[in-house]
Amino acid sequence: MLVIALVSTLALAACTSSASDEAADDGDLNLIVPSAPASWDTRQTGSLTLAAQLLVNEPLMTYQADGAVVPNLASAVANPSLTVYEYTLAEGITFSDGSPLTVEDVKFSYELHSAADSTSYTAAAWSQVESIETSGNDKIVITLKAPDPQFRYTIAKVGIVSKAYYDEHGDAVGTPDVPQIGTGPYLFDRFVPQSETTLVPNPDYRGEKPRFKSITMKVAKDDAARVVALQTGEFDGVVSPPLSQIASFEDLDGFTGQEAPDFGLYRINFDTKKAPFDDVHVRKAIMHATNRQALVDGIFAGQATVAPTLVPESIMAAAGDPAEVKQAYVELESDLAFDLDAARAELEQSSRPDGFDLEIPVDQGDPSQSLIAQTIGQDLAEIGINITVKAMDQQGHGDAVYFKHTADGLSIDSWNGGTPDPLNIPKNTLLPGLFGNVAQYDNPEVTELLDAYQALDVEDPTRVPVLLKALSISGDDLPMVPLFTPKVFAFFKDGMELKNFDTFWYMTRWTDNLTTS
Structure with a gap:
């Protein structure tokens, strides 16, 4: 039995189980995943969930x-x-x-x-x-x-997706009773929202016969269950596990690791439309009270890089002059120094000089969010900001942070770059009205610069300086604190490998790249 853990928000819906009779030669592939969507409606999936979605749609x-x-x-x-x-x-x-x-x-x-x-x-x-x-x-x-x-x-x-199918079933498409349909090599066979999904081959697929008899993707109950599943042989691998568990997987006998730099980051978001986070002095106080290097060393065992801004330096340098980018990043980093005295001074100038209480929502599917919140909470307490952490399921967290903005105003999340272009994260997190702009940030000058970047030819040498200026201005406004850029890892049983593994593996037809010996 083959098994992998794919970092996707994965889960699926029921379709023709009889398709399993058309199984290919590589048997069943059982996958552990960190989280799963509430529905396989195409609007509720993205980023790493595409590892499953694009096999069907x-x-x-x-x-x-x-x-x-x-x-x-x-x-x-x-x-x-x-x-x-x-x-x-x-x-x-x-x-x-x-x-x-x-x-x-x-x-x-x-x-x-x-x-x-x-x-x-x-x-x-x-x-x-x-x-x-x-x-x-x-x-x-x-x-x-x-x-x-x-x-x-x-x-x-x-x-x-099929228009006729949506016309017939409406918002029920993608739920357990109304499985999504597509043109791909696999079908949705079983779906337990936010928990478990099974894919089976599409017997009428026009192309090469799908390799696996079934692909099951299941969310582990907790970190311990994830490791035990590999130890017991129930699962054969893990792709993009939580960074806090990398050492545990490295210690497992019979597994070989792969790693690649990520295009994404963890960040602290401030809802700039809500008091007290509409006050830049409050935001700067929290920024100076956040020891980002301690988070990297303590929670992630050094398997990440402190982030001076929203775009990893390697991604930006690949698109522009590396020396110019390096200098800009040194300047950006200097503005984000951990300094409790500076934090206290900023808070004294703010609308809340005596501090305040704060509830931070975290997605229970990403244990790192809770660890980050609890760790920064220790230093925030030193300046009079007392936090409690509220774990929520994916849908509740999404409503509180991204859609309905019902949270107190500070949140922690990870945002994955969706394309190899350095514009990806700034565009999605700084332009007003977009899903990733949790801060509800709106600076016309930054918007104008991002629009100007998009209008330039990809070979134009002025593109990167334009983007760097936008990042500098938004850095001064501080709608969010960039924390660190993680690495991505995969661990498979000896003899298994995901070829061409990198941060965008989920956009490819990855089942063709999974090799065994």
């Missing part, structure tokens, strides 16, 4: 490990200008219920995310879309309001 274009984006459901793509994308749909493709894939299905799939009132986790990636139109029976034309160097990755991350 295929995209028009597929991301490759070398960074290329190549046709999949599309037979051809054209870019008449920097703002127009034309895709020609391949012929003869069907959904798992036998119905044909049409351009109307593609248009509908994209409008689920691009609609003005969309609650999609990936709505930010569609914010530049001006129109989505069909042309004839085989062409979809997307026009952007302005150039967006990341848009090609957006197409590679959005799985296509």
